[in-house]
Amino acid sequence: xxxxxxxxxxxxxxxxxxxxxxxxxxxxxxxxxxxxxxxxxxxxxxxxxxxxxxxxxxxxxxxxxxxxxxxxxxxxxxxxxxxxxxxxxxxxxxxxxxxxxxxxxxxxxxxxxxxxxxxxxxxxxxxxxxxxxxxxxxxxxxxxxxxxxxxxxxxxxxxxxxxxxxxxxxxxxxxxxxxxxxxxxxxxxxxxxxxxxxxxxxxxxxxxxxxxxxxxxxxxxxxxxxxxxxxxxxxxxxxxxxxxxxxxxxxxxxxxxxxxxxxxxxxxxxxxxxxxxxxxxxxxxxxxxxxxxxxxxxxxxxxxxxxxxxxxxxxxxxxxxxxxxxxxxxxxxxxxxxxxxxxxxxxxxxxxxxxxxxxxxxxxxxxxxxxxxxxxxxxxxxxxxxxxxxxxxxxxxxxxxxxxxxxxxxxxxxxxxxxxxxxxxxxxxxxxxxxxxxxxxxxxxxxxxxxxxxxxxxxxxxxxxxxxxxxxxxxxxxxxxxxxxxxxxxxxxxxxxxxxxxxxxxxxxxxxxxxxxxxxxxxxxxxxxxxxxxxxxxxxxxxxxxxxxxxxxxxxxxxxxxxxxxxxxxxxxxxxxxxxxxxxxxxxxxxxxxxxxxxxxxxxxxxxxxxxxxxxxxxxxx
Amino acid sequence: xxxxxxxxxxxxxxxxxxxxxxxxxxxxxxxxxxxxxxxxxxxxxxxxxxxxxxxxxxxxxxxxxxxxxxxxxxxxxxxxxxxxxxxxxxxxxxxxxxxxxxxxxxxxxxxxxxxxxxxxxxxxxxxxxxxxxxxxxxxxxxxxxxxxxxxxxxxxxxxxxxxxxxxxxxxxxxxxxxxxxxxxxxxxxxxxxxxxxxxxxxxxxxxxxxxxxxxxxxxxxxxxxxxxxxxxxxxxxxxxxxxxxxxxxxxxxxxxxxxxxxxxxxxxxxxxxxxxxxxxxxxxxxxxxxxxxxxxxxx
Numbered sequence: 001x002x003x004x005x006x007x008x009x010x011x012x013x014x015x016x017x018x019x020x021x022x023x024x025x026x027x028x029x030x031x032x033x034x035x036x037x038x039x040x041x042x043x044x045x046x047x048x049x050x051x052x053x054x055x056x057x058x059x060x061x062x063x064x065x066x067x068x069x070x071x072x073x074x075x076x077x078x079x080x081x082x083x084x085x086x087x088x089x090x091x092x093x094x095x096x097x098x099x100x101x102x103x104x105x106x107x108x109x110x111x112x113x114x115x116x117x118x119x120x121x122x123x124x125x126x127x128x129x130x131x132x133x134x135x136x137x138x139x140x141x142x143x144x145x146x147x148x149x150x151x152x153x154x155x156x157x158x159x160x161x162x163x164x165x166x167x168x169x170x171x172x173x174x175x176x177x178x179x180x181x182x183x184x185x186x187x188x189x190x191x192x193x194x195x196x197x198x199x200x201x202x203x204x205x206x207x208x209x210x211x212x213x214x215x216x217x218x219x220x221x222x223x224x225x226x227x228x229x230x231x232x233x234x235x236x237x238x239x240x241x242x243x244x245x246x247x248x249x250x251x252x253x254x255x256x257x258x259x260x261x262x263x264x265x266x267x268x269x270x271x272x273x274x275x276x277x278x279x280x281x282x283x284x285x286x287x288x289x290x291x292x293x294x295x296x297x298x299x300x301x302x303x304x305x306x307x308x309x310x311x312x313x314x315x316x317x318x319x320x321x322x323x324x325x326x327x328x329x330x331x332x333x334x335x336x337x338x339x340x341x342x343x344x345x346x347x348x349x350x351x352x353x354x355x356x357x358x359x360x361x362x363x364x365x366x367x368x369x370x371x372x373x374x375x376x377x378x379x380x381x382x383x384x385x386x387x388x389x390x391x392x393x394x395x396x397x398x399x400x401x402x403x404x405x406x407x408x409x410x411x412x413x414x415x416x417x418x419x420x421x422x423x424x425x426x427x428x429x430x431x432x433x434x435x436x437x438x439x440x441x442x443x444x445x446x447x448x449x450x451x452x453x454x455x456x457x458x459x460x461x462x463x464x465x466x467x468x469x470x471x472x473x474x475x476x477x478x479x480x481x482x483x484x485x486x487x488x489x490x491x492x493x494x495x496x497x498x499x500x501x502x503x504x505x506x507x508x509x510x511x512x513x514x515x516x517x518x519x520x521x522x523x524x525x526x527x528x529x530x531x532x533x534x535x536x537x538x539x540x541x542x543x544x545x546x547x548x549x550x551x552x553x554x555x556x557x558x559x560x561x562x563x564x565x566x567x568x569x570x571x572x573x574x575x576x577x578x579x580x581x582x583x584x585x586x587x588x589x590x591x592x593x594x595x596x597x598x599x600x601x602x603x604x605x606x607x608x609x610x611x612x613x614x615x616x617x618x619x620x621x622x
Numbered sequence: 623x624x625x626x627x628x629x630x631x632x633x634x635x636x637x638x639x640x641x642x643x644x645x646x647x648x649x650x651x652x653x654x655x656x657x658x659x660x661x662x663x664x665x666x667x668x669x670x671x672x673x674x675x676x677x678x679x680x681x682x683x684x685x686x687x688x689x690x691x692x693x694x695x696x697x698x699x700x701x702x703x704x705x706x707x708x709x710x711x712x713x714x715x716x717x718x719x720x721x722x723x724x725x726x727x728x729x730x731x732x733x734x735x736x737x738x739x740x741x742x743x744x745x746x747x748x749x750x751x752x753x754x755x756x757x758x759x760x761x762x763x764x765x766x767x768x769x770x771x772x773x774x775x776x777x778x779x780x781x782x783x784x785x786x787x788x789x790x791x792x793x794x795x796x797x798x799x800x801x802x803x804x805x806x807x808x809x810x811x812x813x814x815x816x817x818x819x820x821x822x823x824x825x826x827x828x829x830x831x832x833x834x835x836x837x838x839x840x841x842x843x844x845x846x847x848x849x850x851x852x853x854x855x856x857x858x859x860x861x862x863x864x865x866x867x868x869x870x871x872x873x874x875x876x877x878x879x880x881x882x883x884x885x886x887x888x889x890x891x892x893x894x895x896x897x898x899x900x901x902x903x904x905x906x907x908x909x910x911x912x913x914x915x916x917x918x919x920x921x
Contacts, residue, residue, distance in 0.1 A: 019707050019709055019710075088701070092699070092701060092705030095699040097693075097722055098722060268689075272667075
């Protein structure tokens, strides 16, 4: 006696919307402060059409508009499916004449409406401002992509609710599904950075594209709105506005449609007697035990080991202890009992620990040859080498030169591995070399090595690379230093006017060209820098907005200089105005051109007037 | 109305119901009794389609209630722990019930307002007393016009007047429309007043299932005295309990009244007196036979 039923029950949707409207209200308020309010503010403070356009795009592309949906989606899903975590409500709702498909669909739709409605309303309220700025064509794509992000996170939140028997567990699942891959890789990288030859820098590389199975990390890192800020007319700028990461977003949406069907299937199979338990499905339990044993065990062992120099045997012992402890702790939570030490559980725990240990032994022994990997120059869009200066090269020939130094280091692996931790040996100073390779697919490979400064076979080719005048100039003054209008500075506690600052800049560039300054590692005479003084020049420059920030390694580090990120600058200052830049460098007694300028300006009488560096340090400390 | 066949259910290896058979006739008021942990609430949740049986079958008028909205439309379930949303008032909950049960009787709802006049339908249910909350759920469930009412500890928290009132409404529905009631309760005195069938559940099995009249005529209390020593009744009768007070023996005996009387007369007693047992007494003595008896503990 089965009657034909509709997909959902309107009364459930209506009731959910009536009951849980505060979720919408809260999200609505957040969106109003993220969109219409700042948009209105732009028009109050600016009447420059292009500037307004830039600001509108910067507001529409703010990462908060992707991050907040992560929370809003959880809010919508958790309120509408919260009955699954209470025996009283779960039992009663499932005793009503509604089948599970209808229940799931009704709650799914109502949760989605609760969070999508504020998004749509916020877009409608914001639309007049966006249209006024001349960016009407952005409204619909912006709304659709925002809704797509919301949908992706919402589906993950619903799946978390279906899989969990307890609200807290659902929250943990949601966080896990959003961050799992990233966290796991982070743990392995943390291990590798402490143990692998040349992998010390691996932890710092945060390319979100690698974490495709961690949607919150991937989407916030890859998806966004961008434009060509060098366009000079409003029309050209409006045409240049585009979304990046659309294809992954569409793929995510398609996958999430399938996940919705999976969630429905699981919902129909869900046993209501698992309410208040951590997982609603038996198959989740071993997964939880193993993942937490791996995650907690590794994190705890690394946390303790990172306090000193990592010893692999000690790490392994700690890993085994913490993995076992977390394995049994999870089992206690799952079973809600301290009596968990059964033969089967103990065998499983042992197996888990063996597998986790094996993984780290494989990583430790570099079974997959990770440490020997150098990318093919044809795969790369840029390569960077950081030591005394930052070397960034985009031409294949130059990239090969950087790779040659890297290859030399790998050839000396046997001698260099003992310096891997950065600890001093026999009082010989170590130089840290960081290699960064940007692949054309956007991924980044990073390696870092400590080299003793007396290892001539590596240091000499490095010095050759570093002592390129234009390279050092780019490093000190920025890649667009010719566009800088120097307006002030100081030297030897004296302020410089614009004319002198400009003259010092030109003279110092000439000193660089003439090889009067040596940027070298290791082979420097000990007192080379002793007779030098510190100079600061400040000026103004139009930003180099054409630089894609994820293509140039180290760009973020040079925010204060001409390498800066357009997104960061504009979100801070509102409009793409000219930026202040600052260059800091040492003038040595060899800098004949600069010394001449300083003499002409009456700052020094002879080269000897340059303060020894030691004395200057003493003054600073004093 | 309800036919349960070889029903089993266990949780994490703990068997709660084991090969249970049960039959609730149409139009019956079936009282399900049993000690704590006997599996009554689990059985109710299986009958209402909340849980899926591990083994066996449950049929409500020939259909499985699990994932069957059409069957669920025909019954109303009042659990021991009530469900409502914190913001809901009676009117909101009525709209919810009306949206879920196609047969919801709005006229009856208005009519019963007189009976439940103490309830402010605009007040949030969470602010009502426990008894009043129960009244609201009864009110709405009755208005669903169910063919089967499944009640788990239904009148717990209700005052005596309201208990009577609610039973009166339910029983008049039983009489008028042939509604079936399956009720689980520990209040055996009350069940005795309203039930016509009783099932005693113990350790996951239905120990006894009879109409109340059969049950009461099948177990009796006998007071008997003899001029000399009393015979050993265990060889003659199915004795559940035996107590001696002077020359008077008090026996709780199971069996057909006439047969018991005939066997007893054959032992030449000085006098015999046969008394009916209350449901509570039947429960206690039957449970005693199943190793669930009142222990004399001296502290």
